[in-house]
Amino acid sequence: MTTTDSPVRLRAVSAPDQPDVTPALRELYRGFEQELLVPLWTEIGDLMPAHPQSRAVPHLWRWENLLRLAAQAGDIVPVGRGGERRAIALANPTLGGRPFATPTLWTAIQYLMPGENAPEHRHTQHAFRFVVEGSGVWTVVGGDAVPMNRGDFLPQAGWNWHAHHNATSEPMAWIDGLDIPFQYVTEAQFFEFGRDEISDAERITPERSRSERLWAHPGLTPIAVTHTTPGSPLLSYKxxxxxxxxxxxxxxxxxxxxxxxxxxxxxxxxxxxxxxxxxxxxxxxxxxxxxxxxxxxxxxxxxxxxxxxxxxxxxxxxxxxxxxxxxxxxxxxxxxxxxxxxxxxxxxxxxxxxxxxxxxxxxxxxxxxxxxxxxxxx
Amino acid sequence: MTTTDSPVRLRAVSAPDQPDVTPALRELYRGFEQELLVPLWTEIGDLMPAHPQSRAVPHLWRWENLLRLAAQAGDIVPVGRGGERRAIALANPTLGGRPFATPTLWTAIQYLMPGENAPEHRHTQHAFRFVVEGSGVWTVVGGDAVPMNRGDFLPQAGWNWHAHHNATSEPMAWIDGLDIPFQYVTEAQFFEFGRDEISDAERITPERSRSERLWAHPGLTPIAVTHTTPGSPLLSYKxxxxxxxxxxxxxxxxxxxxxxxxxxxxxxxxxxxxxxxxxxxxxxxxxxxxxxxxxxxxxxxxxxxxxxxxxxxxxxxxxxxxxxxxxxxxxxxxxxxxxxxxxxxxxxxxxxxxxxxxxxxxxxxxxxxxxxxxxxxx
Amino acid sequence: MTTTDSPVRLRAVSAPDQPDVTPALRELYRGFEQELLVPLWTEIGDLMPAHPQSRAVPHLWRWENLLRLAAQAGDIVPVGRGGERRAIALANPTLGGRPFATPTLWTAIQYLMPGENAPEHRHTQHAFRFVVEGSGVWTVVGGDAVPMNRGDFLPQAGWNWHAHHNATSEPMAWIDGLDIPFQYVTEAQFFEFGRDEISDAERITPERSRSERLWAHPGLTPIAVTHTTPGSPLLSYKxxxxxxxxxxxxxxxxxxxxxxxxxxxxxxxxxxxxxxxxxxxxxxxxxxxxxxxxxxxxxxxxxxxxxxxxxxxxxxxxxxxxxxxxxxxxxxxxxxxxxxxxxxxxxxxxxxxxxxxxxxxxxxxxxxxxxxxxxxxx
Amino acid sequence: MTTTDSPVRLRAVSAPDQPDVTPALRELYRGFEQELLVPLWTEIGDLMPAHPQSRAVPHLWRWENLLRLAAQAGDIVPVGRGGERRAIALANPTLGGRPFATPTLWTAIQYLMPGENAPEHRHTQHAFRFVVEGSGVWTVVGGDAVPMNRGDFLPQAGWNWHAHHNATSEPMAWIDGLDIPFQYVTEAQFFEFGRDEISDAERITPERSRSERLWAHPGLTPIAVTHTTPGSPLLSYKxxxxxxxxxxxxxxxxxxxxxxxxxxxxxxxxxxxxxxxxxxxxxxxxxxxxxxxxxxxxxxxxxxxxxxxxxxxxxxxxxxxxxxxxxxxxxxxxxxxxxxxxxxxxxxxxxxxxxxxxxxxxxxxxxxxxxxxxxxxx
The missing domain is CATH 2.60.120.10 (Jelly Rolls)
Structure with missing residues (x-):
């Protein structure tokens, strides 16, 4: 790799806390570039600030706008294998246009048309759904159909198979939260496709998921159920x-x-x-x-x-x-x-x-x- | 301490696995007694069995008998400071007449007459109450009045102040479980008297204790409440x-x-x-x-x-x-x-x-x- | 079970904090005896003291006496299957002549004559050896020969096979500590005989046990060794x-x-x-x-x-x-x-x-x- | 924010798994841009791959080159407050020229001239030093002087004060490892300046640091020392x-x-x-x-x-x-x-x-x- 195509670019600048700009310094910096090295003294202010100074900024998204655009997407963007979900994510203005609400958190509105299915998959990213309004969709997690109604919170730890089905004649929207950015930066992600269609037996809408019938009793643990995978075994918090x-x-x-x-x-x-x-x-x-x-x-x-x-x-x-x-x-x-x-x-x-x-x-x-x-x- | 008053008594016996009975062995055993020593080889069968062989035996106590005797006690044995509780404990037949249901567990029927109070105290022994029938008594734990009804389970970890009050015109019985024998053999016990009378403000019978209002919501933890003492903060499992x-x-x-x-x-x-x-x-x-x-x-x-x-x-x-x-x-x-x-x-x-x-x-x-x-x- | 052969014996006594002695009380107590019940109010002082009041007493055993008696035992008591160990235990004066140094701890001097072996066994009781003087015996734990020298501490968690061998021409003494009384009162004990003789390959006296070569390097954990059984994998602390x-x-x-x-x-x-x-x-x-x-x-x-x-x-x-x-x-x-x-x-x-x-x-x-x-x- | 200056840029492309490119889709994407939204279906391949596909690449840095450039820097770049350390970091070729060896780890060669000091500071970033050759520098961590010699590893958990001093007449190099990139992406960093000069009392070179005298004894814990801060209390692993x-x-x-x-x-x-x-x-x-x-x-x-x-x-x-x-x-x-x-x-x-x-x-x-x-x- 020659200096000219090195990704490292170092400028010797006259500034307090920086070494004097001399030909020797310039030569040193060319040597650094050639060897893919960057000194601490030019970067310390950005890397080691006195306290966290986020690359993200505070930002607000209006629900009415999200809902309107999601409904529009409902009309023209199909849901299926490959794209996987009709999910539209918040992109923090200062994170380079990436779909990252914050440096570690993903947030999206998801929208499912009447009768639609989102196909089964699983991923290491930890996820949840929260329903601010509407009802009628259920999420099948590991074969357990979990109804979704206003105010319900559905956590779903990584590597669990899941799919969605809208059993009603109305579209439904909710928000998805995941640690996609965190797993992106740490590079921990695995992803696998599941069945394209869930079974008829799973197309039911029980009032309570099986997970709730086992785990949503306050202070009561089912003796016979061992739960060793990460995250909560309770799939809905009503x-x-x-x-x-x-x-x-x-x-x-x-x-x-x-x-x-x-x-x-x-x-x-x-x-x-x-x-x-x-x-x-x-x-x-x-x-x-x-x-x-x-x-x-x-x-x-x-x-x-x-x-x-x-x-x-x-x-x-x-x-x-x-x-x-x-x-x-x-x-x-x-x-x-x-x-x-x-x-x-x-x-x-x-x-x-x-x-x-x-x-x-x-x-x-x-x-x-x-x-x-x-x-x-x- | 002379041999004759030593608590150690060793008999040289002719048996397989035992040393030959000789004058030297007898002299050795006298030496052991004098120095308060006991050899492993005479005791190993009892101390180190192939599997646990309990000193306790299976035993059944009939509720009707317990209730009858507890009611009798209600008539003639007052409740107050010193005796503390009208509690009558199960004594396993082979544990020496001690009030130990098993080598580690205490179990008693407790009985409170209409209007009676059991005075406040606290102890390191971990305790609970379970109500097989009846209602109307409430237990005040750390100032929190906990109602008791059929089927309710009330744990109460060690060193919490507690008192009982029967707010009704009927006597009430329940069972107490504690680790009294365990703490007796390990010698961990502390005990302290509290107030003789609880306050009028505590003589209420709320439908739910404060602990339930904070902790009996499935999968929901109050953010602002720190619980660091041993045992559950939830004082009633309905x-x-x-x-x-x-x-x-x-x-x-x-x-x-x-x-x-x-x-x-x-x-x-x-x-x-x-x-x-x-x-x-x-x-x-x-x-x-x-x-x-x-x-x-x-x-x-x-x-x-x-x-x-x-x-x-x-x-x-x-x-x-x-x-x-x-x-x-x-x-x-x-x-x-x-x-x-x-x-x-x-x-x-x-x-x-x-x-x-x-x-x-x-x-x-x-x-x-x-x-x-x-x-x-x- | 009739009253007369009940292990429960209750005396109605005139004392503060005790109910008045009346015929009714005597009858109640007979009822308790018959049903194997013991009231709290007669026992509370003993069971729930203000602070621990040990059944054991402070006591001192002189090493010279222990050593003298152990040497005597070395001459006349063989070591072998059944008795298992030439171990002589401290019996606290107020614990009923039982070989319990305290209510939970066993302590014994063990003595092995030149060339003697103590046969292999294992038990759930957790054990250790400590050497106040002498050397030359090694303990084989799970096939790992551990030398014993003055000042060495050898822990050995429950359910590990172990045997002893005296490889020298001198007798050797050391102390054994175990939780025998604790496991006796809680009734947790299992015991199993192993091989009567250890192999010739195990009759070596390495300077360091294999466990030390894996684990006695400060702050260094062998990556490839998984240790999941209770207690320390390090078998000697020199x-x-x-x-x-x-x-x-x-x-x-x-x-x-x-x-x-x-x-x-x-x-x-x-x-x-x-x-x-x-x-x-x-x-x-x-x-x-x-x-x-x-x-x-x-x-x-x-x-x-x-x-x-x-x-x-x-x-x-x-x-x-x-x-x-x-x-x-x-x-x-x-x-x-x-x-x-x-x-x-x-x-x-x-x-x-x-x-x-x-x-x-x-x-x-x-x-x-x-x-x-x-x-x-x- | 108008569409034109939105950081979000969405292109409707003809591709399998992508919605048909229609005027409606283009309008939808303009709506997304305006509201700072990004759909999952255009990003899923990058964000949720089948397995981790690192943004970093394997790369090798030759020690001789590092050492040569560090020595050059020793001649012309002073060490002092502001730049803090003469540390030159590895920049992975595909991480944008940033001083990140991997997406989460920082690695630098640090170089200290004879008699030089690197001033005291502390930061939440967890750090260590490792010495591949040379000796003579010691690091003062919380007032404890830790010598550095070939093969020594010196961990130093976040938020501990530390400074370096070269007590010899030779320059010395070593490597620093930190979680700077991880704390940069998660935004956890705090940094504080300490004393510009360490005291004369700290300018000693003990053979062992105080931390080693307390903690570098295998399997031995000092009873009186409580360690509750994150990371190891042992500051050198020789x-x-x-x-x-x-x-x-x-x-x-x-x-x-x-x-x-x-x-x-x-x-x-x-x-x-x-x-x-x-x-x-x-x-x-x-x-x-x-x-x-x-x-x-x-x-x-x-x-x-x-x-x-x-x-x-x-x-x-x-x-x-x-x-x-x-x-x-x-x-x-x-x-x-x-x-x-x-x-x-x-x-x-x-x-x-x-x-x-x-x-x-x-x-x-x-x-x-x-x-x-x-x-x-x-």
């Missing part, structure tokens, strides 16, 4: 339970007891019933309920988050950006960007009008590798 | 959920799916929602449902169990003992004794008539220390 | 390393750095190189070095310990007992008994004259089950 | 031990016992003595010894590795590349690329002439997140 857990926390607070994150701010984390840890090895998922007229503390955390407004409306502030948000809107909080929420103040303070935020993050990566930090400002 | 989990397993089996222990035999383990492990560090608790007319495999396990029949009737076999059992009856399965159950065959096979068995064991001790073994014979 | 680690701590202290337990008191714990935890699931083993003229703080801990003086001399205080001790002497510290040591003050303070104490305890049982407590008084 | 561990494995193999990875191939992993796990949360480090004339099996693994030849010579094959390598040469193995080694056949087979390979990888990231896979072909 909204009914999430809603009640959040309401309970706010009621406890009103009675004077601990339970909420801060006044008026309840939150639950979806957890793996076999070990209490995160539902997916690389993704944490939470739901936050901010009662009417409440402003949360400002939090900065290592790692990035994607939020979707599940219900209610309010104002969110991420770094220098402030947006009014309402049902379905999605936004990202890059690493170490300050984040706070103010829910809309109502005339009454009934829970049903609170601002409910669905959130997912790469926090398990940071915690497992002991890289997590958090700062809260009140 | 029968409603246990019943449904067991029914679900049997239904899955009928539909051709995995989930049961063996045909017609469903079982759940109560687990700590924060880590999926046992509810108490030293005690595992399970509920088994054996459908009508089913005979289970014969199982031998290290460690001991106590069972109580929660519902239905049938026949249980423990080692050489076979008993007909019905609601409330309690029996013990000593370490390594073969155990099987046959539920009563009914005319119909509805679940509600199945044999439901509540079980607790010292399995966590064995598993944590890697001493567990199991053998199943079908 | 004195050379222990001695150096203790000296290093005292030197660091002199240079002004942290490392010692308290001034003049160094201590190491033998650990499993695969996980850094205790070498045996139920037994912790430590060596303490107390520099000349140092008095340690007084410590109380749940769980019991056995100590052997490895070198030096001094005074130990256990509860109300104080003894002068010297090389080889063994003593026990029952649960929650205060313990302190004062090493003999010398003319110089060289390390080689320090008081070295070998210690083993049941601490892993307490820590794993979260029952451990400690109090230090300075 | 070559003497590594060398002996590798020789021992090959000797065991010759005697017919297990221990090596495969015939003639010994390997050790540096491990944290407190838990037996990897020395750094994100980096695994190993040393492999391939006896003369041995060819290893071909291995494919998720995750990437960097190797440096410590001693000997031979031929390495990575994917389609085969190189002759000798002391100091560095090469990378990208994710899932097949890798094998053939050591030079010598006239004798003495160990001292074996091929010794130092290796580090991002394996802990994959294992902790359960993304690891391996395939071995013999």
């Amino acid at each position: 909204w009914e339970y999430t809603d009640r857990a959040l309401s309970d926390q706010l009621l406890l607070e009103k009675e004077g007891y601990a339970g909420t994150v801060e006044p008026g701010h309840a939150a639950v984390r979806y957890s793996n019933p076999t070990d209490g840890r995160d539902v997916l090895p690389t993704i944490r998922v939470e739901v936050h309920r901010v009662a009417r007229g409440i402003e949360t503390a400002t939090v900065r955390e290592t790692g990035s988050s994607v939020y979707q407004v599940f219900d209610g409306s309010g104002t969110v502030t991420v770094g220098d950006h402030t947006w009014s948000v309402t049902r379905g809107d999605l936004f990202v909080v890059p690493s170490w960007e300050p984040f706070s929420v103010r829910s809309e103040a109502g005339i009454t303070d009934s829970d049903s009008q609170a601002l409910d935020l669905f959130r997912f993050t790469d926090a398990p990566v940071f915690e497992t590798l002991r890289l997590n930090r958090q700062e809260t400002t009140r | 029968w409603e959920y246990t019943d449904r989990a067991l029914s679900d397993q049997l239904l899955l089996e009928k539909e051709g799916y995995a989930g049961t222990v063996e045909p017609g035999h469903a079982a759940v383990r109560y687990s700590n929602p924060t880590d999926g492990r046992d509810v108490l560090p030293t005690i595992r608790v399970e509920v088994h449902r054996v459908a009508r007319g089913i005979e289970t495999a014969t199982v031998r396990e290290t460690g001991s169990s106590v069972y109580q029949v929660f519902d239905g009737s049938g026949t249980v076999t423990v080692g050489d003992h076979t008993w007909s059992v019905t609601r409330g009856d309690l029996f013990v399965v000593p370490s390594w004794e073969p155990f099987s159950v046959r539920s009563e065959a009914g005319i119909t096979d509805s679940d509600s008539q199945a044999l439901d068995l509540f079980r607790f064991t010292d399995a966590p001790v064995f598993e944590t220390l890697r001493l567990n073994r199991q053998e199943t014979t079908r | 004195w050379e390393y222990t001695d150096r680690a203790l000296s290093d701590q005292l030197l660091l202290e002199k240079e002004g750095y942290a490392g010692t337990v308290e001034p003049g008191h160094a201590a190491v714990r033998y650990s499993n190189p695969t996980d850094g935890r205790d070498v045996l699931p139920t037994i912790r083993v430590e060596v303490h070095r107390v520099a000349r003229g140092i008095e340690t703080a007084t410590v109380r801990e749940t769980g019991s310990s056995v100590y052997q003086v490895f070198d030096g001399s001094g005074t130990v205080t256990v509860g109300d007992h104080t003894w002068s001790v010297t090389r080889g002497d063994l003593f026990v510290v029952p649960s929650w008994e205060p313990f302190s040591v004062r090493s003999e003050a010398g003319i110089t303070d060289s390390d080689s004259q320090a008081l070295d104490l070998f210690r083993f305890t049941d601490a892993p049982v307490f820590e794993t089950l979260r029952l451990n407590r400690q109090e230090t008084t300075r | 070559w003497e031990y590594t060398d002996r561990a590798l020789s021992d494995q090959l000797l065991l193999e010759k005697e017919g016992y297990a221990g090596t990875v495969e015939p003639g191939h010994a390997a050790v992993r540096y491990s944290n003595p407190t838990d037996g796990r990897d020395v750094l949360p994100t980096i695994r480090v190993e040393v492999h010894r391939v006896a003369r004339g041995i060819e290893t099996a071909t291995v494919r693994e998720t995750g990437s590795s960097v190797y440096q030849v410590f001693d000997g010579s031979g031929t390495v094959t990575v994917g389609d590349h085969t190189w002759s390598v000798t002391r100091g040469d560095l090469f990378v193995v990208p994710s899932w690329e097949p890798f094998s080694v053939r050591s030079e056949a010598g006239i004798t087979d003495s160990d001292s002439q074996a091929l010794d390979l130092f290796r580090f990888t991002d394996a802990p990231v994959f294992e902790t997140l359960r993304l690891n896979r391996q395939e071995t072909t013999r």
Whole structure:
């Protein structure tokens, strides 16, 4: 490889903290280029900043726009083997036009027309679905048909076969979250095609999946079922339970007891019933309920988050950006960007009008590798 | 200490595997006695058997007898500071008349008269309550009032303050399980008196304890609550959920799916929602449902169990003992004794008539220390 | 079972905290006896004390006496199948003449005559050997010949085949530590005979066992060796390393750095190189070095310990007992008994004259089950 | 944001698995661009390949070239605050000219002139040093001076203060390994400047660091030292031990016992003595010894590795590349690329002439997140 076609390009520049620009330095840099070497002293500011300075930026996607474009795609883009899914992903403005909501997280709206099937496949990428509105699609995971309704959260750890079927006469949309960018940068991905068609026996819509019948009983573990694969064996976390857990926390607070994150701010984390840890090895998922007229503390955390407004409306502030948000809107909080929420103040303070935020993050990566930090400002 | 008052007594005996009885051996043994020494070769058969040979024996206690005597005690034995609880414990016939159901487990019927209080205390012994019939008492654990109704299981890890109150006009009985014998032999016990009277504010009977409002939502962890003390933060596992989990397993089996222990035999383990492990560090608790007319495999396990029949009737076999059992009856399965159950065959096979068995064991001790073994014979 | 032959014996006594002695109470107690029941209120003081009150007492065994009696046994008691080992165990004075040094720990002197073999067997009891003086015996564990020399510590987790051989022309003594009493009370024991004779190939005395060649390199794990059985894969912890680690701590202290337990008191714990935890699931083993003229703080801990003086001399205080001790002497510290040591003050303070104490305890049982407590008084 | 300045660029192309190119599709894609959306169906091949297809390529850097350029840099580039280190990093040819040896690992040669200091700082990036030749520099980590000599490995987990000093009259070079790229892509980095000068008291060259005196005793844990920060407390793994561990494995193999990875191939992993796990949360480090004339099996693994030849010579094959390598040469193995080694056949087979390979990888990231896979072909 000659210098001229080396991918390394080094410029000797006059700057504090940089060596004097001399012919010798220029010669040294040509030697570096030739040998594919880059000195630390020209790069340290970018590589080793005082604190995380994300390549991503805060950004908001409006649900109505996503839904409109997804519906358009429903009309003209078929679903089938090869493309696999009618999924349309958020591309953070400063990540080079790649379909990465944040440097580690993928988020897409998926759309299935009446009677359509998305063919079976499996991949090492950890995934979930969350339903902000609609119903009628079920996901078959390892032969277990899991219904999808508003508010339901369906985690699905890597390397499980899965397909989707829309059993109704209406199209349905939901969001998919995956660790595609993380597995892309670490280069961990495997992918395999499954059956093109699921069996008739799987084309049923049970009220509850088999996984729920085994695992969705609080504090009860089936003795005979061994679960050793990564992630949660529970394939659906129904909204009914999430809603009640959040309401309970706010009621406890009103009675004077601990339970909420801060006044008026309840939150639950979806957890793996076999070990209490995160539902997916690389993704944490939470739901936050901010009662009417409440402003949360400002939090900065290592790692990035994607939020979707599940219900209610309010104002969110991420770094220098402030947006009014309402049902379905999605936004990202890059690493170490300050984040706070103010829910809309109502005339009454009934829970049903609170601002409910669905959130997912790469926090398990940071915690497992002991890289997590958090700062809260009140 | 002279030989004559030494607690060590050694007899030189003529037996295979024993040294020849000579004056020298007798003198050696006197030397051992004087120095408080005991040779392995006289004891090895007892101390190091080929497999566990329990000092305890299988035994059955009839609920009607327990209840009758507990009611008698209710009339003449007050509850108060010092005696602490009107609890009457099972004494395994071969454990020296001590109140030990097995070498590691304590089991008692506790009885509280209308309006009575059992004063607050705490101890390192891990404990639980299980209600085979009745209702109306609540247990206050760390200020949290936990109602008790038929089928409810209330774990309570060591060193938590607790008191009982009977808020009704009827007496109520339940069973207490503790690791008193285990902590007695290992000498780990601490005990402390609390308030003699609980406050009026605690004399309420909420439908659900605060612990349930925080922790009894399947797969949902309150983000803001840190639980670091041993054992489960969930203070009541209501029968409603246990019943449904067991029914679900049997239904899955009928539909051709995995989930049961063996045909017609469903079982759940109560687990700590924060880590999926046992509810108490030293005690595992399970509920088994054996459908009508089913005979289970014969199982031998290290460690001991106590069972109580929660519902239905049938026949249980423990080692050489076979008993007909019905609601409330309690029996013990000593370490390594073969155990099987046959539920009563009914005319119909509805679940509600199945044999439901509540079980607790010292399995966590064995598993944590890697001493567990199991053998199943079908 | 009639009342008269019931093992339960209840006396109605006039005492504070006891119910009034009435004919009804006497009748109730007869009913309890008949049904094999024992009330809590007569037993609570013994079963649930304010803090552990050990059934064992502090006691000292002089090494010279043990050695003398072991040598006598060497002359007249053969070693062979059935008796298995010429091991003579410490019997705590208040544990009923049983060979239990403490309620959970067995300690014995083992003695092997020149050329003698102790036959192969295995058992679930976790065991170790420690050599206070002598050399020349090797232990074959799973076919790996492990030499034994002064100061060496040989852990051997349960269910490993093992035999001993004295390859020299001198008798040799050492101490065995096991969890026999713990496994006796919990009823976990399995035992199996192995070969009567080890092979000639195993009758070698390598300088280092194979286990040491794989595992005794600090911070280095053999990539190709999977170790999944309980306990440490390292079968000998040579004195050379222990001695150096203790000296290093005292030197660091002199240079002004942290490392010692308290001034003049160094201590190491033998650990499993695969996980850094205790070498045996139920037994912790430590060596303490107390520099000349140092008095340690007084410590109380749940769980019991056995100590052997490895070198030096001094005074130990256990509860109300104080003894002068010297090389080889063994003593026990029952649960929650205060313990302190004062090493003999010398003319110089060289390390080689320090008081070295070998210690083993049941601490892993307490820590794993979260029952451990400690109090230090300075 | 208008379409024209959107970072998203979507081309409707005629291809199997792609929707038909129609005006409607083009309009849809313009809509996607405007809303910063990217469909899965155009990206799936790149993002979700059948197996990892690294963006990096296998590449070799010759030590003589590195050393020559580093020495040149020594003459003209000062070391000081701002640039921080005279470190020159390997830039994989296909990673855009960035100083990333692989997508997750940074590798640099560092060079310190006689008497020079590299100023104190700390960062969350996990780091290590490895010395292929030379000596005389010591690294001060948290005030503990750690000498550096040929073969020594010095791990240093994130957020520890550290500085370097060359105490000799010769320049010294070594390699630095860090997880800079991994923390760059996940955005976890914090950095802080420390003292510009270390104290005179720290300018000593002890034979062993304090960390070694506490932690480098095999299987011995200092009782009084609590280590809770991430990574190993042992700051130097001296070559003497590594060398002996590798020789021992090959000797065991010759005697017919297990221990090596495969015939003639010994390997050790540096491990944290407190838990037996990897020395750094994100980096695994190993040393492999391939006896003369041995060819290893071909291995494919998720995750990437960097190797440096410590001693000997031979031929390495990575994917389609085969190189002759000798002391100091560095090469990378990208994710899932097949890798094998053939050591030079010598006239004798003495160990001292074996091929010794130092290796580090991002394996802990994959294992902790359960993304690891391996395939071995013999």
